[in-house]
Amino acid sequence: MQNSSDNKLWLTVLGWTVALMIFFPIFWMALTSFKTEVEAVSTPSLLFAPTLENYAQVFERSDYLKFAWNSIYVSFGSTLLALAFAIPAAYSMAFFPSKRTPGTLLWMLSTKMMPPVGVLIPIYLLFRDMGLLDTATGLMIIYTLMNLPIVIWMLYTYFKDVPIEILEAGRVDGVTPVQELFMLLIPLAIPGIASTGLLSVILSWNEAFWSLNLTSSQGAPLTAFIASYSAPQGLFWAKLSAASLMAIAPILVVGWMSQKQLVSGLTFGAVK
Amino acid sequence: MKLQSLIVSAAATLLSTAAVTQAATTVTIGTVNNGDMIVMQKLSARFEAENPDIDLNWVVLEENVLRQRLTTDIATGSGQFDVVTIGTYEVPIWGGKDWLVPLEGLPGDYDLDDVLQSIRDGLSHEGKLYALPFYAESSMTFYNSSLLEKAGLSMPDQPTWDQVKVMASKIHDPGNGVYGICLRGKPGWGENMALVSTMVNTFGGRWFDENWKPELDSPEWQQAVGLYIELQQKYGPPGASSNGFNENQALFSSGKCGIWIDATSAAGGLYNRSESQVADNVGFAQAPVAVTSHGNHWLWSWALAIPKTSDAKAAAQKFMTWATSKSYIEMVGASEGWASVPPGTRKSTYANPKYKAAAPFAPAVLEAIQTADPTKPSVQPVPYTGVQYVGIPEFQSIGTQVGQTIAGALAGQMTVKQALKSVQSSVSRTMRRAGYPKK
Helix, strand or coil: CHHHHHHHHHHHHHHHHHHHHHHHHHHHHHHHCCCCHHHHHCCCCCCCCCCCHHHHHHHHHCCHHHHHHHHHHHHHHHHHHHHHHHHHHHHHHHHCCCCCHHHHHHHHHHHHHCCHHHHHHHHHHHHHHHCCCCCHHHHHHHHHHHHHHHHHHHHHHHHHCCCHHHHHHHHHCCCCHHHHHHHHHHHHCHHHHHHHHHHHHHHHHHCCHHHHHHCCCCCCCHHHHHHCCCCCCCCCHHHHHHHHHHHHHHHHHHHHHCHHHHHHHHCCCCCC | CHHHHHHHHHHHHHHHHHHHHHHCEEEEEEEECCHHHHHHHHHHHHHHHHCCCEEEEEEEECHHHHHHHHHHHHHCCCCCCCEEEEECCHHHHHHHCCCECCCCCCCHHHCHHHECHHHHHHCEECCEECCEEEEEEEEEEEEEHHHHHHCCCCCCCCCEHHHHHHHHHHHCEHHHCEEEEECCCCCCCCCHHHHHHHHHHHCCCCCECCCCCECCCCHHHHHHHHHHHHHHHHHCCCCHHHCCHHHHHHHHHCCCEEEEEEEHHHHHHHHCCCCCCCHHHEEEEECCECCCCCCCCCEEEEEEECECCCCCHHHHHHHHHHHCCHHHHHHHHHHHCHHHCCCCCEHHHHHCHHHHHHCCCHHHHHHHHHHCCCCCCCCCCCCCCCCCCCCCCCHHHHHHHHHHHHHHHHCCCCCHHHHHHHHHHHHHHHHHHCCCCCC
């Protein structure tokens, strides 16, 4: 009994330590965003007179709302698009597998193993010829393609955990495959679909390589907004922190609000 | 009658469409994030007010990201940018590749002769000017005069590296958070290699001989890199191999660094009380010399150029001439203060009494810029131009590769001799593969 309570205490301490270590950079960034540039580079201190000057300057210099709108449009748009393709694909592979299904799944995942820079030039040229450079729609297409393998894999895993008996009962009652998908499977797998969608939104929101290479101003999301405050020559740490906090704030709120759904989705089917 | 009114209305529509198209000439400017560019972005509203037919669209990126972005854009002919911010390294190479529009027919009041000759030369290729300088810099020695006084030292106007070493050793007091010297340690062709190249130059060394054979394991390189690492390891701050301009500026501005050798463009910030805690104790001298003054201080300029792929060349040139003009410098002086004007480009700036009063470092900066000669970076003959870089496309990769190895030696992973032997071999291989010597 004593041992179990000791273990619980140690696990709690460990959990809090890890959580604080993960949270500390975000806390420090938030703190730095309220300092002057001199304070930001001076000896680290928790005592200072907070200022909103950095936020004012960031708002004055950049069109934050345009960048934020592009991020929302691209992240949610690409997630919806990826789910629209991935749900039928995962349904088909989970419940009507062929002998090539395992190979197909592995092949899809293997596309994630190639460094994106390897295909930068061909994609850049395609985008140029299709008039998609510096457009949010172009970026949405790329993010859909980028996240599709992971989304299919996750959904495939979730769908496999849905009891087949329920679907079979539906078939006995005469449901068509489309009805089975929309009226039985999707409602049963909602937590899994939600957590997959949320992961896809987060991955798209934080993606920087494609956004920096394919967009410049009209279609640029918040990652490009942050990049515009980074400089190897010149002190912009406080402004960079303010811009970073403004960039992560929306996704932080979304993550916070949906953490219950996310946790239940990630543990979906773990215990039968 | 009906046909007539149809023709009239069609003509009116065409005319108004043409007018709208003209009104909507958008100039997309790709630029770097630094203090001078931010001021330009802020004041550009005045340019738009004076030129209602031109809209400016800003793309601000970190310089390495911008460089990669611009190179991809121009090399693939995508035409995303109408004005690009590039440096003295890129301009001659891109001009030679026919990627940039040669700048001819500049307005008479632009006064091109007022632009410093060394800067104009750095932005030209085969006698043609391809970019207009927005600001320019060399390198110099900054020191904390109160720390030097406390140690009973004084800095000569032209120090030697031996003197710098002695002073750094006497100021160094890590127990009290004061370090003798701060030098760039972060690897990169524009980071640690900018300083290391000037040290090699002043020790009499060179990157390549006349036949493009690398000389990275020569005695001059051994001496220069040996001293660089000794200074950093003995008298530098901890973790020096990850310190770049910003980190060293932060250390110096907060009084933790005795001597800092870096870009002249740092001077304005160091004298600015809102950015620096040592504004009253900043001293400056020329960059140190060893055996020769050839190439002991660098030359760099951020300049504006028009890619050949731009579809708004006339509007782009109009903006560039505005942003690099004498009247723009006057405008910055009036609105932001004279210490904040873009330095290093025009003789008239250095003749202006208001600037001289606001920037005590101005004569030393002018001297550094005027005496930097990219055509003679070494006392030995060289086949390239560039003081702190070698003006060939392969240099970005070579410089960064050498910079990483030297940073490794600084972090104690290998000796100077091992590091230089290794880079001599890898650079020789790279040059051979790139087809040097070119026939």
